[in-house]
Amino acid sequence: MAAKQRDHVERHDSSESRMTFTEFMRRFPTNDACLEYLKERFYPAGTECPSCHKSSKFHRIKGRSAYSCQYCGHHVYPTAGTIFHKSTTSLQLWFWAIYLMSSTRCGLAAKHLEREIGVSYKTAHRMFKQIRTLLDDGGSLSGRVEIDETYMGGRRAGSSGGRPGPNDSTKPPVLAMVERKGKVKARVVPNVRRATLLPEIQRYVDPSSIVYTDELKSYDLLGQHYSQHWRIPHSLGIFIQGHIYTNTAESFFALVKGGIWGTYRSVSTRYLQNYLDEYSWRWNHKYDRRSMFETILDQVEKEDPLDVL
Numbered sequence: 001m002a003a004k005q006r007d008h009v010e011r012h013d014s015s016e017s018r019m020t021f022t023e024f025m026r027r028f029p030t031n032d033a034c035l036e037y038l039k040e041r042f043y044p045a046g047t048e049c050p051s052c053h054k055s056s057k058f059h060r061i062k063g064r065s066a067y068s069c070q071y072c073g074h075h076v077y078p079t080a081g082t083i084f085h086k087s088t089t090s091l092q093l094w095f096w097a098i099y100l101m102s103s104t105r106c107g108l109a110a111k112h113l114e115r116e117i118g119v120s121y122k123t124a125h126r127m128f129k130q131i132r133t134l135l136d137d138g139g140s141l142s143g144r145v146e147i148d149e150t151y152m153g154g155r156r157a158g159s160s161g162g163r164p165g166p167n168d169s170t171k172p173p174v175l176a177m178v179e180r181k182g183k184v185k186a187r188v189v190p191n192v193r194r195a196t197l198l199p200e201i202q203r204y205v206d207p208s209s210i211v212y213t214d215e216l217k218s219y220d221l222l223g224q225h226y227s228q229h230w231r232i233p234h235s236l237g238i239f240i241q242g243h244i245y246t247n248t249a250e251s252f253f254a255l256v257k258g259g260i261w262g263t264y265r266s267v268s269t270r271y272l273q274n275y276l277d278e279y280s281w282r283w284n285h286k287y288d289r290r291s292m293f294e295t296i297l298d299q300v301e302k303e304d305p306l307d308v309l
Contacts (some may be wrong), residue, residue, distance in 0.1 A: 024095075045057045050074065080302065081303035083131065089119060093117045098293060101278075102293040106258070107259055108263070109263055110124040111124070132275070134296055141177055141179050143182065145210070146177070146246045146248050147176070147178075147205070149216065150253045151174070152267070173190075175189050175197060175201075177205055178252055184249075187276070194219075197219070207227070208227050210226065210229075211230070232244050255279060255283070
């Protein structure tokens with residue numbers, strides 16, 4: 001009964017976290033409204049002017065996407081140094097693209113965005129690529145962490161399951177580290193050798209963690225670096241043994257592969273990390289009370305918040 005109640009709460013929270021189309025249009029009805037949002041984000045009243053160094057209010061310059069200091073008239077540009085910098089696509093369409101991307105469960109294809117907002121495929125692809133750069137959660141993982149690897153692109157030629165086969169070296173390996181009831185980190189790696197995987201795991205998983213893996217030899221030394229290391233013997237047909245399993249990591253892989261196949265059909269190795277970041281972001285924020293749209297907007301940063309152009 002308690003599990004059902006918890007599931008109901010999680011589903012309820014997930015639905016509450018989605019921004020509606022009506023709410024989006026109320027907040028961002030025009031390009032100017034989007035620009036004002038960025039201005040308030042980077043240059044709120046009281047921000048020091050980069051020229052005269054006084055705490056200033058910045059007033060919109062008519063006909064330009066710039067604001068001027070109330071004292072010296074210095075111009076500041078809210079989009080400078082952001083993913084929107086020098087884009088010929090309107091700011092409202094950028095915000096709309098972020099909204100569409102955040103409102104889907106399994107991602108959105110650039111072809112769909114091309115049709116939805118009336119831009120070229122090249123522009124839609126570039127917009128999604130830029131937005132995905134915002135979706136890399138920082139911080140390390142801790143607690144009980146499952147670690148697993150897979151190969152993207154289906155069953156490898158000459159292999160059984162997901163292991164490498166002798167006749168196929170084209171499918172990129174992916175390493176996933178997943179906290180139980182927590183966050184995930186997924187990385188494209190050049191191979192699954194110990195010298196490659198161990199530094200990646202140490203980079204993202206806190207040494208106080210209890211880690212769970214399968215029998216891959218590359219994980220042999222994890223017990224020397226972590227509080228505990230438990231292994232599940234998949235080769236014996238065992239996939240869960242009390243608290244020992246890697247099913248959470250495998251569920252993440254199923255989500256990624258199903259989403260990529262169903263939405264994009266295929267993804268090139270060159271851009272695979274961007275897509276992994278997107279799916280990891282969705283996993284990490286699926287129960288947030290705040291909408292994913294707002295969370296993504298919060299990730300928009302300037303290379304230099306006091307850019308002088």
